[in-house]
Amino acid sequence: MRQxxxxxxxxxxxxxxxxxxxxxxxxxxxxxxxxxxADGDQVEITVNGDANASVIFFYTKKDYGSQIVSLGTxxxxxxLVTTISSSSYGIVGNSSVYVATGGVNGSKSAATxxxxxxxxxxxxxxxxxxxxxxxxxxxxxxxxxxxxxxxVASNSNPPVANINISGNQIxxxxxxYGSTVVxxxxxxxxxxCASFYVTVxxxxxxxxxxxxxNLTVTPGQSVPVTIxxxxxxxTVLNNSNSSVIQTSINGSVxxxxxTATSGSSAITVCSSNMNSCGIINATAGSTSxxxxxxSQNNPSLSVGxxxxxxxxxxxxxxxxxxxxxxxxxxxxxxxxxxxxITANSTxxxxITVCSSxxxxxxxxxxxxYTSNGGTLQLSQTxxxxxxxxxxxxxxxxxxxxxxxxSNSGAIFQGSLNGNILSIxxxxxxxxxxxxxxxxxxxxxxxxxxxxxxTATPISFSQNNLSLNTGAVSAVTITxxxxxxxxxxSNTNVATAQINGNTILVSALAVGNTNISICQxxxxxxxxxxxxxxxxxxxxxxxxxxxxxxxxxxxTLSVTIxxxxxxxxxxxxxxxxxxxxxxxxxxxxxxxxLSVGSTVAVVCASSNSCAPVTIxxxxxxxxxxLTINPSNKxxxxxxxxxxxxxxxxxxxxxxxxxxxxxxxxxxxxxxGIKALSAxxxxITVCQxxxxxxxxxxxxxxxxxxxxxxxxxxxxxxxxxxxxxxxxGTIYLxxxxxxxxxxxxxxxxxxxxxxxxxxxxxxxxxxxxIVVLNxxxxxHPDGSWIVSGKVVFYVSSAGYVPVxxxxxxxxxxxxxxxxxxxxxxDIADSRPILPKMTENDSRIIK
Numbered sequence: 018m019r020q021x022x023x024x025x026x027x028x029x030x031x032x033x034x035x036x037x038x039x040x041x042x043x044x045x046x047x048x049x050x051x052x053x054x055a056d057g058d059q060v061e062i063t064v065n066g067d068a069n070a071s072v073i074f075f076y077t078k079k080d081y082g083s084q085i086v087s088l089g090t091x092x093x094x095x096x097l098v099t100t101i102s103s104s105s106y107g108i109v110g111n112s113s114v115y116v117a118t119g120g121v122n123g124s125k126s127a128a129t130x131x132x133x134x135x136x137x138x139x140x141x142x143x144x145x146x147x148x149x150x151x152x153x154x155x156x157x158x159x160x161x162x163x164x165x166x167x168x169v170a171s172n173s174n175p176p177v178a179n180i181n182i183s184g185n186q187i188x189x190x191x192x193x194y195g196s197t198v199v200x201x202x203x204x205x206x207x208x209x210c211a212s213f214y215v216t217v218x219x220x221x222x223x224x225x226x227x228x229x230x231n232l233t234v235t236p237g238q239s240v241p242v243t244i245x246x247x248x249x250x251x252t253v254l255n256n257s258n259s260s261v262i263q264t265s266i267n268g269s270v271x272x273x274x275x276t277a278t279s280g281s282s283a284i285t286v287c288s289s290n291m292n293s294c295g296i297i298n299a300t301a302g303s304t305s306x307x308x309x310x311x312s313q314n315n316p317s318l319s320v321g322x323x324x325x326x327x328x329x330x331x332x333x334x335x336x337x338x339x340x341x342x343x344x345x346x347x348x349x350x351x352x353x354x355x356x357x358i359t360a361n362s363t364x365x366x367x368i369t370v371c372s373s374x375x376x377x378x379x380x381x382x383x384x385x386y387t388s389n390g391g392t393l394q395l396s397q398t399x400x401x402x403x404x405x406x407x408x409x410x411x412x413x414x415x416x417x418x419x420x421x422x423s424n425s426g427a428i429f430q431g432s433l434n435g436n437i438l439s440i441x442x443x444x445x446x447x448x449x450x451x452x453x454x455x456x457x458x459x460x461x462x463x464x465x466x467x468x469x470x471t472a473t474p475i476s477f478s479q480n481n482l483s484l485n486t487g488a489v490s491a492v493t494i495t496x497x498x499x500x501x502x503x504x505x506s507n508t509n510v511a512t513a514q515i516n517g518n519t520i521l522v523s524a525l526a527v528g529n530t531n532i533s534i535c536q537x538x539x540x541x542x543x544x545x546x547x548x549x550x551x552x553x554x555x556x557x558x559x560x561x562x563x564x565x566x567x568x569x570x571x572t573l574s575v576t577i578x579x580x581x582x583x584x585x586x587x588x589x590x591x592x593x594x595x596x597x598x599x600x601x602x603x604x605x606x607x608x609x610l611s612v613g614s615t616v617a618v619v620c621a622s623s624n625s626c627a628p629v630t631i632x633x634x635x636x637x638x639x640x641x642l643t644i645n646p647s648n649k650x651x652x653x654x655x656x657x658x659x660x661x662x663x664x665x666x667x668x669x670x671x672x673x674x675x676x677x678x679x680x681x682x683x684x685x686x687x688g689i690k691a692l693s694a695x696x697x698x699i700t701v702c703q704x705x706x707x708x709x710x711x712x713x714x715x716x717x718x719x720x721x722x723x724x725x726x727x728x729x730x731x732x733x734x735x736x737x738x739x740x741x742x743x744g745t746i747y748l749x750x751x752x753x754x755x756x757x758x759x760x761x762x763x764x765x766x767x768x769x770x771x772x773x774x775x776x777x778x779x780x781x782x783x784x785i786v787v788l789n790x791x792x793x794x795h796p797d798g799s800w801i802v803s804g805k806v807v808f809y810v811s812s813a814g815y816v817p818v819x820x821x822x823x824x825x826x827x828x829x830x831x832x833x834x835x836x837x838x839x840x841d842i843a844d845s846r847p848i849l850p851k852m853t854e855n856d857s858r859i860i861k
Contacts, residue, residue, distance in 0.1 A: 046066070047067075048127075062100070064118070065091075065096050067095055067119065071087065073086070075115050076112070140209045144158075144296075148296050149191035150191065151194065152191060154189065154191075156188055157186075165203040167204065168202060173197050174198075178190060216254060227271075230295070231298045232273070241337060242271050242337070252287060252289060253285070253286055255284070261275060261277045280301045309371065311380050312326055312328075315381045316382055324358050330378075338356075342368075343366035347360060349382075356370055363455065393414045394460065396413075397410050398460075402429075403442055403467055405534075416455050418455055419455070421450065431450050432530075437506075445467055473496055475494065475495070476495045480543075482546045487557060488624045491520065496536045498537065499537030517592055520532075529545075531543050557579060558577050558627045560619075561575065564629075565629065571609050573606070581621045586620055587619060587620075591617075592614065592615035598615075607631055614630060643661070644687065646659060647711055647712065656688070656782075656783075659687040663707060668701070670701060671700045672697055678699070678713055681786050689711075692715070696712070699713060736750045737800055739768060743779075751798045755787070767835030803841070816856070823854055826854050827855065
C-alpha cells in the first residue's frame with residue numbers, strides 16, 4: 018500500500034509539472050473574462066494574474082463532466098489572451114468555468130458562465146425526446162440558430178402535444194395520450210432541421226427512472242441501465258437514432274451498445290401498459306484513456322455497515338456497475354459520481370465499475386474484517402512456484418473454518434484442507450489470492466508462477482480423476498522419465514505411487530487433492546483428484562494368489578474376483594519387459610519374460626481398479642510344487658489326504674467340479690472328500706506362484722466302503738457343536754468330527770470353552786483335516802462372521818445369511834458363530850447366493 022501511494026504521488030507530481038506548475042512565493046488571484054465572437058462558437062478568453070504562470074482551464078464537457086486543459090502561460094506582464102471553439106471542446110452552454118494559475122492547485126479565479134452556442138452552421142436541440150404526463154409542459158432549447166428564426170415544420174400527431182416557439186425555446190405541452198414526432202427548421206433554410214419525439218403517458222403515473230439517463234457509449238461497449246417504476250415489464254417505444262445506438266431489454270435492464278464513434282439518440286422506454294415512460298439520452302463516443310479511480314481501495318466493512326466511495330476519471334461523470342461477484346455479500350449502487358456499498362453478510366466481493374466512456378476499475382470489498390479470533394495470518398504472504406508444483410501455506414488466527422475469497426484459476430489453483438492452504442501452479446503469471454476466516458478476517462497472498470523450463474514437458478493420460486472411496490486408478494505419464502511425487506495437497510483424500518511411467522492413485526476419503534508429479538529434468542505437472550462417497554463405496558478386484566511369482570519362461574494363472582463387474586481389463590503393466598499379461602474371463606495370465614517385477618492394474622470399471630505386484634524369478638531357481646499322488650480314484654464318501662511339497666504357502670487355486678469333491682488345505686496336506694460320482698481336476702498353487710494339479714475320479718459308493726476313515730453315523734449332533742470326548746475337543750460338522758490339536762488352535766480359531774459339551778462320539782468319523790493352527794481356514798459346515806455378515810462355509814463357497822430368522826431355521830445357533838480369520842477371507846471359494854429358509858445346501 019505504501020508503494021502504491023508513493024507511485025500515485027510520483028504520477029501526480031509528474032502530471033502537475035506537465036501542466037506547468039511553478040511554485041509561487043506569493044500568488045495573486047487571477048481574473049477571467051469571456052467574449053463571444055460573431056459566429057457564437059468561438060470565445061475569446063482573457064486571463065490576468067501572476068507573470069509567467071501556467072494557466073489551467075476548468076470546464077464542463079457535455080456527457081463527460083468536469084474537465085481541465087492547459088491554456089498556456091501568462092506573459093511577463095501577467096496576461097494571457099486566447100480563443101477556443103465551444104464545439105471542439107464540447108463545452109456545455111450556460112455552464113460555470115474558471116481558471117487557475119500556477120498549476121491545478123494554484124490560485125483560482127471566480128467562476129463565470131460560458132455562452133450558449135448559436136451558430137447557424139450546426140443546428141441542434143438539447144433534447145431529442147420527451148416523456149410527459151397529461152397537461153405537463155416542458156422546454157427544448159435550439160442551438161446554432163444564428164440570426165435565423167425557427168418554426169415547426171411538422172407535428173405527426175397534433176392531438177398529443179401543442180408546440181410553441183419563442184426565440185430558441187420550444188415549449189411542448191401534453192394535451193392527449195400517445196406519441197408524436199415534431200420537426201423544427203430554420204426560417205429561410207428549410208434543409209436545416211432537427212426533430213424530437215414526444216410521448217404522453219397513458220395515466221397519472223410518474224415517469225420511469227433509470228440508473229443512468231445521460232451517457233456516452235463507446236464502440237464495442239455494452240452499458241447496462243437499470244429501469245425502475247411502472248409495471249416491471251418494459252419495451253422500447255422509440256429509438257430516435259437506432260443506427261447509432263442499439264438496445265436490448267432483459268427484465269428491468271436495458272443494455273445500450275454501439276459501433277459508431279459519433280452521434281446520439283433519445284431512447285423512449287415505457288412500461289407494458291403505457292402508463293409510465295422515460296427517456297435515455299445516449300451519445301456514441303471514443304474510448305477514454307483516462308483510468309477510473311476510487312477514493313478508497315479495497316475497503317473492509319462490518320455486516321450492516323454502508324460506505325460511499327467516490328468515483329473519478331474515465332473522462333466521464335457517468336458511471337455504472339459492470340459486475341458484482343457476490344451481491345449476497347455486498348449490495349452496490351451508483352449515486353451520481355459515488356459508489357454506495359452496503360455489507361449484507363461476511364465474505365468478500367469484487368465490484369467492477371465502468372464509466373460511460375469505456376474506462377473500468379475494480380475494488381474488493383471485504384465484510385466483517387475483524388473476527389472473534391483476531392487478525393488472520395499466513396505463514397508466507399508471498400510465494401513463488403513452478404508450473405506443475407504444489408506448495409503449502411499455513412493459515413492461523415481469525416475464526417475457522419477458512420475459505421478462499423477469490424481464486425485465479427488461469428494461473429494457479431488454491432485449495433484448503435483445514436488450515437493448510439495448497440497452491441497449485443497452472444500457468445506462468447502473477448495474481449493475488451484472498452484468504453478469509455468465517456468471522457470475516459481476510460488476508461492477501463501474492464502468488465507468482467514461473468515456467469518450469471525448456472526441458473521435455475510432462476503430461477498425463479488424464480489430468481482430472483474422479484474416483485469413489487476405495488477405488489484405485491492408473492494414469493500413464495509421458496515425459497523425459499525419472500518421475501517422482503513432489504507433493505500432495507491432501508494425502509488423506511488420495512495417495513499416489515509411481516511404478517515406471519504409471520501413477521497408481523488410491524482413493525481414501527471424500528474430498529479433493531492436487532498431486533504434483535515431477536521428473537528428473539525439473540518439469541512438473543499436476544494431477545487433480547476428486548473423491549466421492551459413491552452409492553455404497555467401491556468394490557475393487559481381488560487376486561488369488563495375492564502376491565504371484567513366476568519364473569522366466571513360465572506361465573501363471575491368477576484368479577480375479579470382486580469389483581463392480583466381472584468384465585475385467587488390464588489398465589496398466591508398469592514393467593512389460595518383466596512379464597506379459599492377458600485376461601480371459603476372470604483369469605489373469607502372467608508369462609515371465611525377464612527377472613524383475615511389475616505391477617498389473619486390473620479394472621472392473623474406470624472407478625473399480627486394483628494393483629497386484631508380480632515377481633519374476635529365474636526359471637532355474639523357482640521352487641517347484643508337486644502333489645503326491647497326482648492321480649487318485651475314490652468312492653463316494655471317501656476321505657483322502659495328498660501331500661504337498663514346494664516353497665510352501667499353499668492354496669487351492671481351482672476345483673473344476675466341486676460337486677464331485679470338496680477340498681481343504683492344512684499345512685502341507687491337501688484334504689479331499691468324495692461327494693458324488695464324477696471327475697474333477699484340483700489345482701493347488703503356492704505363494705511363489707507355481708501351481709500343480711491332481712486328477713480325481715470318484716466312483717459310486719459300494720456297500721461296506723462308506724468312508725476311508727470309518728463308518729458314518731447319525732449321531733444327531735448339530736453341525737457347529739463343540740464336543741469333549743474323553744479329553745479331546747472336537748468340532749462336529751456334517752457328522753464328521755474335527756479334532757483340535759492344541760488349545761492354541763482352539764482359542765485362536767475363535768472358539769470358547771463355555772460352549773463345549775461332553776458326549777461320546779467315538780463312533781463318528783474323523784474329518785479330513787486336523788485343526789492344528791489358529792490361522793487355518795475354518796472347515797466346511799462352520800458358521801463364521803465377517804464384518805456384520807454371517808456366512809455358512811460349504812465346499813462350494815460361502816453362503817451369506819440375510820436374517821437371524823433364516824439362520825435359526827437352518828439349524829444355526831449363536832454359540833456356533835466364530836469370527837472369520839485372514840485365511841477365510843483369502844480363500845478362493847466364491848460368495849454364493851444368500852441363504853434361504855430350509856436351505857438344501859445346509860447340513861443340519
